[in-house]
Amino acid sequence: MNFASVIVDVAAKQTDRAFDYSIPQQWREILVPGMRVIVPFGPRKVQGFVVDVKLETDVKRTKPIAELLDLTPVLTPELLELGHWLTEKTLCFKISAFQVMLPAAMKAKYDKKILLQPGVESSQLHSKVQPYFQHTSEVMWSDIEKSESVNSFYRDIQKGLLEVVYLVKSKGNKKTVKALRLAQPPEHVKQLLQELPKQAEKQKQVLEFMLVQEEVVAQRDIMTVLNVTSAPIKGLVSKGLLHEVDMEIYRDPYANRDFIPSKPFSLTDEQSAAIKPILRDIENHEHDVFLMYGVTGSGKTEVYLQSIDQVLKQGKEAIMLVPEISLTPQMVKRFKERFGSKVAVMHSGLSAGEKYDEWRKIQRKEVSVVVGARSAIFAPFQHVGIIIIDEEHETSYKQEENPRYHARDVAIKRAEFHNCPVILGSATPTLESFARAQKGVYKLLPLRERMNKSALPKVDIVDMREELRDGNRSMFSTLLLEKIRERLERREQIVLFLNKRGHSSFVMCRDCGYVPSCPHCEISLTYHRYQNRMKCHYCGYEELTQTACPECESDHIRFFGSGTQKVEEELGKVLPEASVIRMDVDTTSRKGAHEKLLTKFGNGEAQILLGTQMIAKGLDFPNVTLVGVLSADTMLNLPDFRAAEKTFQLLTQVSGRAGRHHLPGEVVIQTYAPEHYSIQLASQHDYDTFYLEEMKLRQAHRYPPFFYLALVTVSHENVAKVVSVTGKISQYLRQKLSPQAVILGPVASPIAKIKDRYRYQCMIKYKLEPNMIPALKYVVNQYQDQMQQEQLTITIDLHPYSMM
DNA sequence: AGCACGCCGACT
DNA sequence: GTCGGCGTGCTC
Numbered sequence A: 001m002n003f004a005s006v007i008v009d010v011a012a013k014q015t016d017r018a019f020d021y022s023i024p025q026q027w028r029e030i031l032v033p034g035m036r037v038i039v040p041f042g043p044r045k046v047q048g049f050v051v052d053v054k055l056e057t058d059v060k061r062t063k064p065i066a067e068l069l070d071l072t073p074v075l076t077p078e079l080l081e082l083g084h085w086l087t088e089k090t091l092c093f094k095i096s097a098f099q100v101m102l103p104a105a106m107k108a109k110y111d112k113k114i115l116l117q118p119g120v121e122s123s124q125l126h127s128k129v130q131p132y133f134q135h136t137s138e139v140m141w142s143d144i145e146k147s148e149s150v151n152s153f154y155r156d157i158q159k160g161l162l163e164v165v166y167l168v169k170s171k172g173n174k175k176t177v178k179a180l181r182l183a184q185p186p187e188h189v190k191q192l193l194q195e196l197p198k199q200a201e202k203q204k205q206v207l208e209f210m211l212v213q214e215e216v217v218a219q220r221d222i223m224t225v226l227n228v229t230s231a232p233i234k235g236l237v238s239k240g241l242l243h244e245v246d247m248e249i250y251r252d253p254y255a256n257r258d259f260i261p262s263k264p265f266s267l268t269d270e271q272s273a274a275i276k277p278i279l280r281d282i283e284n285h286e287h288d289v290f291l292m293y294g295v296t297g298s299g300k301t302e303v304y305l306q307s308i309d310q311v312l313k314q315g316k317e318a319i320m321l322v323p324e325i326s327l328t329p330q331m332v333k334r335f336k337e338r339f340g341s342k343v344a345v346m347h348s349g350l351s352a353g354e355k356y357d358e359w360r361k362i363q364r365k366e367v368s369v370v371v372g373a374r375s376a377i378f379a380p381f382q383h384v385g386i387i388i389i390d391e392e393h394e395t396s397y398k399q400e401e402n403p404r405y406h407a408r409d410v411a412i413k414r415a416e417f418h419n420c421p422v423i424l425g426s427a428t429p430t431l432e433s434f435a436r437a438q439k440g441v442y443k444l445l446p447l448r449e450r451m452n453k454s455a456l457p458k459v460d461i462v463d464m465r466e467e468l469r470d471g472n473r474s475m476f477s478t479l480l481l482e483k484i485r486e487r488l489e490r491r492e493q494i495v496l497f498l499n500k501r502g503h504s505s506f507v508m509c510r511d512c513g514y515v516p517s518c519p520h521c522e523i524s525l526t527y528h529r530y531q532n533r534m535k536c537h538y539c540g541y542e543e544l545t546q547t548a549c550p551e552c553e554s555d556h557i558r559f560f561g562s563g564t565q566k567v568e569e570e571l572g573k574v575l576p577e578a579s580v581i582r583m584d585v586d587t588t589s590r591k592g593a594h595e596k597l598l599t600k601f602g603n604g605e606a607q608i609l610l611g612t613q614m615i616a617k618g619l620d621f622p623n624v625t626l627v628g629v630l631s632a633d634t635m636l637n638l639p640d641f642r643a644a645e646k647t648f649q650l651l652t653q654v655s656g657r658a659g660r661h662h663l664p665g666e667v668v669i670q671t672y673a674p675e676h677y678s679i680q681l682a683s684q685h686d687y688d689t690f691y692l693e694e695m696k697l698r699q700a701h702r703y704p705p706f707f708y709l710a711l712v713t714v715s716h717e718n719v720a721k722v723v724s725v726t727g728k729i730s731q732y733l734r735q736k737l738s739p740q741a742v743i744l745g746p747v748a749s750p751i752a753k754i755k756d757r758y759r760y761q762c763m764i765k766y767k768l769e770p771n772m773i774p775a776l777k778y779v780v781n782q783y784q785d786q787m788q789q790e791q792l793t794i795t796i797d798l799h800p801y802s803m804m
Numbered sequence B: 001a002g003c004a005c006g007c008c009g010a011c012t
Numbered sequence C: 001g002t003c004g005g006c007g008t009g010c011t012c
Helices: A077-090 A096-102 A150-158 A188-195 A203-212 A221-224 A229-236 A269-284 A300-313 A327-340 A352-361 A374-378 A407-418 A432-437 A464-470 A478-490 A565-573 A593-602 A644-656 A677-683 A687-700 A719-737 A772-782 A784-789
Strands: A001-008 A018-022 A036-041 A042-053 A108-114 A138-140 A162-172 A177-182 A242-249 A289-294 A317-321 A344-346 A369-372 A384-389 A422-426 A443-447 A458-463 A494-497 A508-509 A527-530 A533-535 A542-544 A555-559 A582-585 A610-611 A624-629 A665-671 A707-717 A742-754 A757-766 A791-796
Touching: A001 A036, A001 A096, A001 A533, A018 A036, A018 A042, A042 A162, A077 A407, A096 A742, A138 A527, A150 A162, A188 A203, A203 A221, A203 A229, A221 A229, A229 A582, A269 A300, A269 A384, A269 A443, A289 A300, A289 A432, A300 A317, A300 A327, A300 A384, A300 A422, A317 A374, A317 A407, A327 A369, A327 A593, A327 A644, A344 A352, A369 A374, A374 A407, A374 A443, A384 A407, A432 A443, A432 A687, A458 A464, A458 A478, A458 A677, A464 A644, A464 A665, A464 A757, A478 A494, A478 A624, A478 A665, A565 A582, A565 A610, A565 A624, A582 A593, A610 A784, A624 A644, A644 A665, A644 A677, A644 A687, A665 A677, A677 A687, A707 A719, A707 A742, A707 A772, A719 A742, A719 A772, A772 A784, A772 A791
Parallel strands: A289 A422, A289 A443, A317 A369, A317 A384, A344 A369, A384 A422, A458 A665, A494 A610, A494 A624, A582 A610, A624 A665
Antiparallel strands: A001 A018, A001 A042, A036 A042, A108 A138, A108 A162, A177 A242, A508 A555, A527 A533, A533 A542, A707 A757, A707 A791, A742 A757
16 A cells, blocks of 8 residues: 555644555555554654555645554554544544543653754854753753743754754553573574583573573573573673563563452352343344343342353453442452453553553453453454443543543444443443333343342431531431441441532631632632641642631631541541541552552451542442441532432442441431432432432433433633623524524533633533534534634533533 | 744834 | 744645
């Protein structure tokens, strides 16, 4: 092939198309779509993805491809196609779609440097430039970019004294170690071994070792096994007996850990019934979407494991998605125990290099199972046999940046391609999924019994308003305290859950009601006791905590809300004998801290585990018999039509942590809205009724799953501008879409200002709108120039999860 | 996105 | 006359 169509790494409307390049002779046989290349683009060089190769082009003057970055394509034909689909579905640039499918380490970094042209003396340069070239002939652009001499540099560049060179590096490369192999055939080496001088004892040892080893051995290994230094090895290399090579090694984050192989458990009748249709699909290479609706502790994971096992037996591969937050060591352990080294793990806790290595294992077909968070859905497998999404309702499956995709949609798309089943698993499915299951679009696989037949925990709802009336101003109700004391006495464990979302610890003046808020964002500041500072969680702004109110100068400043730190303190006051482990962003930010704290709790080193969201998922400690939810309704008041659903899911999830084993569990839910149906029904473990209730509301208000949503958010420094642009967009959409579509807006976004930029939005509720995508594309096109020139931003989220 | 090209105001 | 402001348009 003579020409290649390349999508270049420039995310902009005007460059969001393929550019044709000629393929230099030496690569004509090798280059295929899906490879990364470096191409000249204008005056610079950029990375790009080859999407097509062809014999001819309409372009008159093509430039040649400058460099080939891959010998095996990093995107399979399927993934290339998937990229185009993503572009259409999420309205993102092609380059963004491709980039999101690869580990971040493969994204190009650009740099510039300035070279002294050959034959030019530094004395010819501008006086300001000269000192830079005293001892060198090249200067990095970044070193002079901000200096006042930039202009002088420009001048010398124009004069031709200096040359600008554009560099592209695809960093995060393979990690290699120095390794050795025999430089000659073994027989030959055996003979030469005899001829080595007597005193070369160590060299002989090394050679003998090499003769019995696999082809390539890391130098480090030779040194430790034979207890020699590098000297004899060097000697053999210089004699031409050994050859130095680079050996690619993987950073294995789970090395040095023993996994005891586990065998499949025998399934309960319910599990067998659930797995049957899945196995049938695997057998017949058929595609279906299954919604596995199973209460906590019903043994979903075992069904996943055995389905995957079946897929592996067919020589195919499996993708298993779990929410980031529950990608716990416990979870990984279960997979490693069952599938050993066939498993790659991908989550955000890995370094860029580690993620790259896991990705490489997949690409090189060294593993056949990947367990990972959202982005693992793009694993470059070529024979996918099953895709599983655990905790299907989790919001982390929706990416909140471009491309704003939902892993579930990608999973279904990929599974259609591979003709394989998708399993969505949850104890509290999203209404969207459950509704589809009701309609028969998805196949429902119910698991209604807990595996050990243990009853679901008894749930008590405590009305905190009554507590307050009875004079209890603390954050622990009498009932909860009593139950905690009971467990402490019995040496059982307790999990306390604090939903920090909503109003977290903020500060208010009791006299005038003043609440310190961020000067750049419309959001109140959060109090951080540790540094005694107020911080903005959106832009990072911080200030010292005030001791007097800046408005009325009163010193009645009060700290409201209850962060985990404050709960811990109070717990210490009421129950000084209790040992507490606190888990939140502050205590788990260090790598591995999360795991360490959980292990400590598992070992019984503390009796109470206190934490936020992150302790709600996937934890399983046999000794936990009480779960306390400190304030169940903080989430309920969020400006989000899914607030009730999220509350129900969270409460159900948290309750599931209690009494999973032989000890019976109890749950105490503290709330200011005890009569709310989501709280009532969660306490009764009644998903079905919740589903029906919530569906009525969704239908009445025209929300999903009855209507689809699209959210257009406009932001700019100037309020008037934002309002007028949002208004025009709303108007345009009103006129383009059918009368059945509901167009709300312009309205201020729930967070009306972030980082000094005002935010307004237009929300569209629609059912069938073939014009939707074209209309939105048109809108973006119309404001293209303003978006560049005036830093106006318009973001479009189709099927948004967060209204913020 | 960059970057060059090009056309106007204010300085050596 | 030249330097430098940033509007306009292109990148195979």
